[in-house]
Every structure is written in structure tokens, then in C-alpha cells.
Amino acid sequence: MDFLKEFWEFLKVRKKYWLLPILLFLVLFGGLIVLTQGSAIAPFIYTIF
Amino acid sequence: MKTILGISAFYHDSAATILIDGKIIAAAQEERFTRIKHDSDYPFNAIEFVLNFSKIKLSEVDQIIFFEKPFLKFERLLETYVAFAPRGFRSFCMAMPIWLKDKxxxxxxxxNELKKHDNNFNDDKKIYFSDHHLSHAASAFFPSPFEEAIVLTADGVGEWATTTVAIGKGNNLEIKKEIHFPHSLGLLYSAFTYYTGFKVNSGEYKLMGLAPYGTPIYEDKIKDSLIDIKEDGSFHLDQSYFNYATGFTMTNDKFDNLFGQKVRDAKHEKLTQFHMDIAASIQKVTEDTMITIAKSLKEEFNIPNLCLAGGVALNCVANGKILKEKIFDNIWIQPAAGDAGGSLGAALALWYIEQNNPRTVDHNDSMQGSYLGPEYSQKEIEEQLDKAGAKYEIFKDQELLEKTASDLSNEEAIGWFQGRMEFGPRALGGRSILGDPRSEKMQKNLNLKVKYRESFRPFAPSILKEDLSEWFDLNVDSPYMLMVSSINKDKTIEMTEDQKNLFGIDKLNIKRSKIPAVTHVDYSARIQTVHKETNERYFRLIEKFKEKTNCPILVNTSFNVRGEPIVNTPIDAFNCFMGTDLDKLVIGNCYLDKKDQNPLLKKDYTKEFELD
Structure with a gap:
């Protein structure tokens, strides 16, 4: 819950509400990816981390 | 007493720093404890060290600050994927689970991790988050010897920013402008690091070391196609040549076609003149960009002091060029300019900017020579060496220095472990391998038999501060080995025409100066000035060496082999000593001769660490 509150505060400050549907989509459907994958660390992704 | 704990982690080079009433008490990188180079995990050991060193429990710490803002980074990721869609879908599928699960x-x-240090810690309101580049800027300005300065930070990428300009005055620091991802000088340099077959995030030094062997014949190509540098130094990268924003590589086929060769496969392909020319070209472009930015900032703000931090500030050749241009009267560079220094900067930003505490400028700087890591008493050293089965003699200070200086003058390679460990990537005479710079065989010997690293890489000189101008074309202190300058003409030996025509690395074997072991092919050297105030024992050793040889300089390279983090404990030092061709090891007042050691304790050290 704290996380959601903080993330909402963050979106308000940044005024980037359009990120919210993307995040919701990710949380709902991405859960599946999370469950099917271990802590995959890409061998070579410089910027995403 | 107010205490702040700064943490950097989860990207690369995790570290922890502790401030007490604004004074830097201790700082260390996690890699030194875990023995994993550039360790990015939660810095449990580094935090334990800084707490123990300060003799406080975590629950007694007043504030804890993390060096960057994860939400902001996530925002950048999402926006980047949206902007580049449908490109980057695979990268998106790979990155999102990691973010949704952990990051x-x-x-x-x-x-959760902090609780492991102290069960009584339960106040999450103590935790703050800084901004990546503000942390860098704070680490560059607040410890600097300046009341007022322009602060320039440049690295790969933080949250959004890749380059920032801030103005520091007294106890305040304000970011004035930023360049955002994907336009990044650090990532441009890393793209070439990748293209020439080196590892991104650690091979940038090698590319810089390779540059003097080449000619910058691709400079125009880079400027015409890859980077558009404006008059004020701001820049724009043409993303059609790169793949780092959404892919798994730094560059793409279009980049290869531009230069006419594929990415070098380090395992199967040797370095050629092409790679040396590429290195020289990107180095020149980086220098030009930094100089253009510096000139424009001087004109805009008219402040005579410049502070630098961020990974690009570790490009000491570019730093030397900025200095030589005489744009600023004074330049100060944070020794832990990479992300490890973010732990320090975040803590300082909280203390000064957020809490508005007064700042007293230390005219030497307040980094204490960057000797901020662990130290071991003579008793602890002896206990550890006994446990390891080492054979050693104990000498009083004077005799120890006399013996070591004498060994050095006999061209022996010495492991030198004294006092507190350095914070930042450079060894500065606390955890160093030392040699005689006059020796013609030292450079090759240290590279191939001691450090197991590529033969083209140069070594750095440590010189007594008083003797600097006699040997080098440099008139400012460089205590953190972050300035490159030329050797004075009267100390150099001109190459013959035949020698000048030698190919690339063969040039390195020619004696080009009175100190060939630290003279690069372009007669430059990455200089460390040694000061009595910050490292008296090392200063005395060089003085002793000078008495014997009339040379106030030693070869100084980090105490490790290729791919290994710098040694931290006496045991690490003994293991490295036994795994390499080091002749002597001097730890505290203990003196170890390789000949006296049990041969069964020798190790095949070449396979201990993954080569970087």
C-alpha cells in the first residue's frame, strides 16, 4: 500500500498520469511474466538498470 | 552528534559513506569486501564497515540516503520504450519483470536489508532519496577547496540526466541545466568501448590507454554522423547508430558500416591499428566536447573554479586537456567520481542543501587524501599473516623504508599495504604495487607477470609534490591521479625516425624518457602528487627512494590483478602476493620476501578472477 501511495505522489509531482495505465497493465499482466521468470539478469543491458 | 549514512547500490559500484556532523568519517566500495569487481548488490559489508568504524549502530544513525530515485528511473525507462516502440520489445520484456519484482x-x-544490521532499526522515515546527478555534483563541490564553483557532472546516465551543470556557493548547490538520456557523452564513449571489444563500464580506461597509439582519423566521421556538438557544448547523438536505448548491445549495424568493421570479438581478434585510431578519435571528440562545455560555462557564469564528477570525470586525459586550456584558474575532481562516490554526494547533499548546515571550506579539500576505508593495526596484520602461514620479518619504520627503497632501486616489484584503504577506483599509496620508474623492463614485467593485463596499458607515476614541476608540465596538485600531463622535454629521449615508424604497441618498448616505466607513447603520464599531510609514510618512502636514486618518482599501480578488486585485507594482499610475480610485500611494519615463503602456498592466480 505504501508503495502505491508513494507512486501516486510521484505521478502527481511529475504530472505524468499517462504512465498510470501502462503501470496498471504491467502489474496486471506482467505478474505472469514475473511468475514464470527467475531473477533474470540480462547479460548486457547498459541503461535499464 | 548528527549522523548520515549514504548508500549507492543496484547499478554498479555499490558503496557506503558515513558523515558525522558533516565530516566524512568513512567510505568504502562493496567490491573490496565481496571480491567481486564492480559489485552492484546491496553494500552490506561496506555499511557494516562504516558503522563499525564510526562505532555507532544503525538505529543511532539519524538519516539514511540512497543516491538516486528509482521511480524517476522507471519513468525514464517507460518513456523510452514508448518513444522507441515497437523497437525494444525484447528488452522491455526482459526489463519489466526485474523492475516489477525488485527494482x-x-x-x-x-x-529489509537495513534491518539485518540492527534489529532495532525500524524507522523508515529516516530514509531519503537523492538524485543521481545531484549526488555526483554534491560529491564534487562540497569536499572541494572552493567557496564557489561551477560543477559539471557527466556520466552514462542517471535517472534522466546524463550531463548536468550546477553552481555551488557556500553550503548551497543548484542545478542550472541538464542534458537528458539518450544523449550522453558517457554512453558515446561506452559505445566505442564496446565496439573495440572491451567491457562496458570497466574497459573505458583501456580505450583511453589505447588512444595514444592511434591517430584521430575518424574524428570528423564521428562529429559528422554520431554527435552534433553545439556552440555551447550541448550535444545530440544520432540514435540511428546506437542500440543502447532499447537493445542488448551498445551499437548497431549502421555503426559498423560507418567505420567499415564489425565489433571486435576480444576472444578471437587482436587489437589492430584500426582500433587504436578509433580510440584516438573518440578520445579527441570527448576532449573537444568537454573543452567546449567548459569554455561556454566559464563565459556564462564567470566563476574561476570548476568541479568535476561522474564517470566521464575519470577520463584524466580529458581533464588534463581542460586544465591545459587554462579556462579555469582551479579544477577539483572528486576521486570517487563514479557511482561509488554517489553515496558520499547523497549524504553531503542532505547535510548541506536539505538541512542547511554551515560549510567551512578546507583549503586542501576535505577528502583526507581519499584514505577513507578500512585499516589494520600491526597486531591484526600479524594475526592474519600468521593464520595464512606467511613468513615475515618486522622492522621499525626507518629500517622498513630503507629496505623497501633499496628493493625498489633494485628493480623489484613491491606490494605496498599501509594505513586506510582508498575510496574510489585509484590506488594512491595505501593499497599499491610499486616499482622503479627508471627501469626499462618494469612496464612489461608489471603488466604481464604481476597484473596479468594487456601489454599496451601504461602505468602511473607517484611523485613528491615538491618535485612536480621539475619532471612534468603540470603546476597544480593531482593527489588523486586524475590529471594527465606531459613529461618535461629535458627528461625525454627523442625517438629515432625508425623508432617513430614502429607499429602501435612496439613503440612502448622504446626507452622514451628517463622514467620509461611511466611514460606513455605520447610522452604523457597520469600523475599522482604525494603529500606529506595526507600519506606521510608513502611520502617518506619516495623521499628515501630519491635519496638513493635522485629520482622522486615511483611506479604506482593498484594492488590487484586484472579483473580483481583492489586488495582490502592483509590476507587479500598475501594471496595476491603469492599468486603473482611480486618480489616483496610490505604490510604495516611486516616485510615479506617471496623467497622465504612456503612454495606450497603459491596459487595459480590467473584463473581466480574473471578477466575484465
Whole structure:
């Protein structure tokens, strides 16, 4: 819950509400990816981390 | 007493720093404890060290600050994927699970990890988050010897920013402008690091070391196609040549076609003149860009002091060029300019900017020579060496220095482990391998038999501050080995026409100066000035060496082999000593001769660490 509150505060400050549907989509459907994958660390992704 | 703990982690070079009433008490990188180079995990050991060193418990710490903002980074990721869609779908599928599982919840993760240090810690309101580049800028300005300065930070990428300009005055620091991802000088340099077959995030030094062997014949190509540098130094990268924003490589086929060769496969392909010319070209472009930015900032703000931090500030050749241009009267560079220094900067930003505490400028700087890591008493050293089965003699200070200086003058390679460990990537005479710079065989010997690293890489000189101008074309202190300058003409030996025509690395074997072991092919050297105030024992050793040889300089390279983090404990030092061709090891007042050691304790050290 704290996380959601903080993330909402963050979106308000940044005024980037359009990120919210993307995040919701990710949380709902991405859960599946999370469950099917271990802590995959890409061998070579410089910027995403 | 107010205490702040600064943490950097989860990207690369995790570290921890502790401030007490604004004074830097201790700082260390996690890699030194875990023995994993550039370790990016939660810095449990580094935090334990800084707490123990300060003799406080975590629950007694007043504030804890993380060096960057994970939400902001996530925002950048999402926006980047949207902007580049449908490109980057594979990268998106790979990155999102990691973020949704761990990285978005870094605060919770931090709290859980922090509790492991102290069960009584339960106040999550103590945790703050700084901004990546503000942390860099704070690490560059607040410890600097300046009351007022322009602060320039440049690295790969933080949250959004890749380059920032800030103005520091007294106890305040304000970011004035930023360049955002994907336009990044650090990532441009890393793209070429990748293209020439070196490892991104650690091979940038090698590319810089390779540059003097080449000619910058691709400079125009880079400027015409890859980077558009404006008059004020701001720049724009043409993303059609790069793949780092959404892919798994730094560059793409279009980049290869531009230069006419594929990415070098380090395992199967040797370095050629092409790679040396590429290195020289990107180095020149980086220098030009930094100089253009510096000139424009001087004109705009008219402040005579410049502070630098961020990974690009570790490009000491570019730093030397900025200095030589005489744009600023004074330049100060944070020794832990990479992300490890973010732990320090975040803590300082909280203390000065957020809490508005007064700042007293230390005219030497307040980094204490960057000797901020662990130290071991003579008793602890002896206990550890006994446990390892080492054979050693104990000498009083004077005799120890006399013996070591004498060994050095006999061209022996010495492991030198004294006092507190350095914070930042450079060894500065606390955890160093030392040699005689006059020796013609030292450079090759240290590279191939001691460090197991590529033969083209140069070594750095440590010189007594008083003797600097006699040997080098440099008139400012460089205590953190972050300035490159030329050797004075009267100390150099001109190459013959035949020698000048030698190919690339063969040039390195020619004696080009009175100190060939630290003279690069372009007669430059990455200089460390040694000061009595910050490292008296090392200063005395060089003085002793000078008495014997009339040379106030030693070869100084980090105490490790290729791919290994710099040694931290006496045991690490003994293991490295036994795994390499080092002749002597001097730890505290203990003196170890390789000949006296049990041969069964020798190790095949070449396979201990993954080559970087």
C-alpha cells in the first residue's frame, strides 16, 4: 500500500498520469511474466538498470 | 552528534559513506569486501564497515540516503520504450519483470536489508532519496577547496540526466541545466568501448590507454554522423547508430558500416591499428566536447573554479586537456567520481542543501587524501599473516623504508599495504604495487607477470609534490591521479625516425624518457602528487627512494590483478602476493620476501578472477 501511495505522489509531482495505465497493465499482466521468470539478469543491458 | 549514512547500490559500484556532523568519517566500495569487481548488490559489508568504524549502530544513525530515485528511473525507462516502440520489445520484456519484482520496491528492499544490521532499526522515515546527478555534483563541490564553483557532472546516465551543470556557493548547490538520456557523452564513449571489444563500464580506461597509439582519423566521421556538438557544448547523438536505448548491445549495424568493421570479438581478434585510431578519435571528440562545455560555462557564469564528477570525470586525459586550456584558474575532481562516490554526494547533499548546515571550506579539500576505508593495526596484520602461514620479518619504520627503497632501486616489484584503504577506483599509496620508474623492463614485467593485463596499458607515476614541476608540465596538485600531463622535454629521449615508424604497441618498448616505466607513447603520464599531510609514510618512502636514486618518482599501480578488486585485507594482499610475480610485500611494519615463503602456498592466480 505504501508503495502505491508513494507512486501516486510521484505521478502527481511529475504530472505524468499517462504512465498510470501502462503501470496498471504491467502489474496486471506482467505478474505472469514475473511468475514464470527467475531473477533474470540480462547479460548486457547498459541503461535499464 | 548528527549522523548520515549514504548508500549507492543496484547499478554498479555499490558503496557506503558515513558523515558525522558533516565530516566524512568513512567510505568504502562493496567490491573490496565481496571480491567481486564492480559489485552492484546491496553494500552490506561496506555499511557494516562504516558503522563499525564510526562505532555507532544503525538505529543511532539519524538519516539514511540512497543516491538516486528509482521511480524517476522507471519513468525514464517507460518513456523510452514508448518513444522507441515497437523497437525494444525484447528488452522491455526482459526489463519489466526485474523492475516489477525488485527494482520498483527498492525502498522496501532497503528497509529489509537495513534491518539485518540492527534489529532495532525500524524507522523508515529516516530514509531519503537523492538524485543521481545531484549526488555526483554534491560529491564534487562540497569536499572541494572552493567557496564557489561551477560543477559539471557527466556520466552514462542517471535517472534522466546524463550531463548536468550546477553552481555551488557556500553550503548551497543548484542545478542550472541538464542534458537528458539518450544523449550522453558517457554512453558515446561506452559505445566505442564496446565496439573495440572491451567491457562496458570497466574497459573505458583501456580505450583511453589505447588512444595514444592511434591517430584521430575518424574524428570528423564521428562529429559528422554520431554527435552534433553545439556552440555551447550541448550535444545530440544520432540514435540511428546506437542500440543502447532499447537493445542488448551498445551499437548497431549502421555503426559498423560507418567505420567499415564489425565489433571486435576480444576472444578471437587482436587489437589492430584500426582500433587504436578509433580510440584516438573518440578520445579527441570527448576532449573537444568537454573543452567546449567548459569554455561556454566559464563565459556564462564567470566563476574561476570548476568541479568535476561522474564517470566521464575519470577520463584524466580529458581533464588534463581542460586544465591545459587554462579556462579555469582551479579544477577539483572528486576521486570517487563514479557511482561509488554517489553515496558520499547523497549524504553531503542532505547535510548541506536539505538541512542547511554551515560549510567551512578546507583549503586542501576535505577528502583526507581519499584514505577513507578500512585499516589494520600491526597486531591484526600479524594475526592474519600468521593464520595464512606467511613468513615475515618486522622492522621499525626507518629500517622498513630503507629496505623497501633499496628493493625498489633494485628493480623489484613491491606490494605496498599501509594505513586506510582508498575510496574510489585509484590506488594512491595505501593499497599499491610499486616499482622503479627508471627501469626499462618494469612496464612489461608489471603488466604481464604481476597484473596479468594487456601489454599496451601504461602505468602511473607517484611523485613528491615538491618535485612536480621539475619532471612534468603540470603546476597544480593531482593527489588523486586524475590529471594527465606531459613529461618535461629535458627528461625525454627523442625517438629515432625508425623508432617513430614502429607499429602501435612496439613503440612502448622504446626507452622514451628517463622514467620509461611511466611514460606513455605520447610522452604523457597520469600523475599522482604525494603529500606529506595526507600519506606521510608513502611520502617518506619516495623521499628515501630519491635519496638513493635522485629520482622522486615511483611506479604506482593498484594492488590487484586484472579483473580483481583492489586488495582490502592483509590476507587479500598475501594471496595476491603469492599468486603473482611480486618480489616483496610490505604490510604495516611486516616485510615479506617471496623467497622465504612456503612454495606450497603459491596459487595459480590467473584463473581466480574473471578477466575484465
Amino acid at each position: 520498483l520496491f527498492q525502498k522496501k528492499m532497503l528497509i
